[in-house]
Amino acid sequence: MLTLTLLAASVLTAPTAPGAGSLLPTAGAPASADTFALRATSVHIGDGTVVSNGIVVVKDGVIQSVGNAAPDGVEVMDVEGHIAPGFIGLREGTGVGSENNESTRKLTPTADVSRAFNPEHPSWKHLVAQGFTAVVVTPSSSRIAGGTAAVVSPATGEILKRRAMVSLGMSSRSLSTGVEPTSYAGLYDHLSKAFADADAKSPLAMAKAGAMPVLIEAVNRAEVMNAARFAKGLGLKGAILGASRSADIVDVIKDSGLSVVFEPVSAGASRRVHESALALEKAGIPFAFTADANRRGPAAMRMTAAAFMRNGLSPKTALSAMTQNAADIAGVGETHGSIAKGKSADLVVWSGNPTDLTSRVLHVFAAGSHVHDASAGDAR
């Protein structure tokens, strides 16, 4: 909630901010060309450090500085609460429907899922209200090489990065009778051939060269072990999505150099799922979560983090998983995922600690634009 101090002291005069009470740029307005600064009780940088009474300075949608001071002439708006980087979720299908599933073929690695992204879908605002400023839209799990994933902003509708990741389905979800291949052996056969035959600069060739990360869906331990070995053999970089019971094969994952993306977990999930997260944390393997808001609701990712924390995951790792680690896995870690100079001003103002389930989202800024104001009655 914004304080009276803010109302009185702000010098923001953005012409696009005609909002009655708040002098923050109005929700829904384009990125402000102006400079503004926010001061919060705590600023969670995203790498584990927390700046008390931190000030974040934003100019032209980009973070200028984070610390305890603002440049002369820039008025500082106080917010009561915590500022954290916007959440980033892997795999999101809101508004995509079945447009990400080219069901006649199992391998269409050059397909571009950003063309299935509908920025106008009404549900995106629910993700924004839960603190999401970026999600990765992926081809369907039922494909083997369904195309390239894209990083998009649910808040601004921008495609932040198309052809961000090569999406590979290497689990039984990608196999069905009726479309070739129908077996694991066939899957590996086709995929090996597709990588071998890939034209230079095509997504698979780029993945092999380490220039484009992969997002490999592999669910059970046998699938994860086979996929990790396959990725290592080809020198692929990226993450395995779905390796939820991997505590005893952490060494194989570590050896592959891949990160992990967990699917939504509830508080009552198997002990082995929780042990996996702890084992990965201990082994120093970065992991993130899927958003899956279209299936599990916009709060599923936060609930997943909370469920893991309830079983011993550190809040620091949980927040990294929802921010910087996710950005790194999606290949946008240089520009997104933490509150640092030069990065996109994707900021969420929380009523309390962002990993605390009792905290609420008060404001969301996407690329410096004030896109959500809870007090204005926006969807939450």
Added chain:
Amino acid sequence: MILTSFLLSGAAAALAAPTASVPAAGSLAGSLAGPSDGTSWTVHAEKVYTSTGETIENALILVKDGKITAITPGVEATRDSISAKVVTAGMVDASARVNTGLTSVEQSSEVTPSIDAKYGIDPFDVRWARLAKSGVTTTFIAPLNQNVVGGMGVILKTAGAADLEKRMVEGADMICGAIGSQPSQRNSPAFGRPTSFYNRRPTTRMGVEWEWRSALFEAGQAAADGAGKDIDVLQDVLAGKIGTFVQAYTTQDIRTAVFLKEEMMKEGFGTMNLVIDCGAEAWKEPDLLTRTNTAVVLPPFPSQGRTRDSALMPLETAKKLRDAGITFALSAHDGSDTAGRIDVQAGLAMRGGLTREEALRAVTITPAQILGIANRAGTVEVGKDADLVLWNGEPFEITSRPVGVLVGGTLALDPR
């Protein structure tokens, strides 16, 4: 019906059987700590059936780093040894069906020789532990029988490392396929669903045989090099370098398999190394099998009259194969028939007329020879893998069961 009631009462008896040969828990526990890798032990048995024809009494078997390093006859158990009434070699199931579902076989084509079954195997499947506890220490896993030529099988230990590569055993390379109704069962005729590849696959036994013959002819007539992965495999199959493991339950299907081999020989393509899997009616064609030197892996004895594909397999089947001099192994297959355990199959074969020694060989050294792993498995001899079954009584008696199992020195079932 008689069989069923026999089994039911037998199972109850087995459950109630006291494990008198196993020392009471706690008496040895303190001194039994092996080295940290848990693959070194001493095992004492009143009798060791070695599968070589020899029985060693009061033997102390020394296991070190997963291998049998010494066998000392005529000695008492030591303070550190694990004791059993009888010890045999770990059993070998040449036709196990652990975790081979529809994703183990590439159905988009009916002939897929270069497909590798290993990708379809889940080393974490709970059935591995069950199999190990039943005394099976080595298995041959084939792709599911939905294809004419399904792909390469894998020889695997049933316990040990979770890592599949570490559990694989180097042995005979064998291509796996089927003759009979299985590969054609689910396919539709040409006027069926037009969008599916199933409608171009064989729908009859005749069609299945034609697919085999056409694939082998194509390979036989192709250039020796550069004709592609599938052809390379089939050329090795024709030359006998890769074995041919063909599921054929019925007389007509067993004939088809043998005739195919003979036809390929006549064409000058080579001598295939044929093994009949699930050869329930092999006993009806002894001459055919002996003249082509074909080994047989039997399916489980049917509990309800007939096996799959309606083949007739009486209890005398194993005895008849023995009398004809045919190499045969017993198998619990997918574990769905007749109590699902390989020791029960051996017991039923004895009921049909095999001696205990013969039944033992049919679940140990013979399948090991068929799989080409007799250098490592199949007998209790110094230098072999420490694959051992510890019994609470005479093996294959209805009141006996494995109470301890070592797989490559790893204690998969602890008798203590």
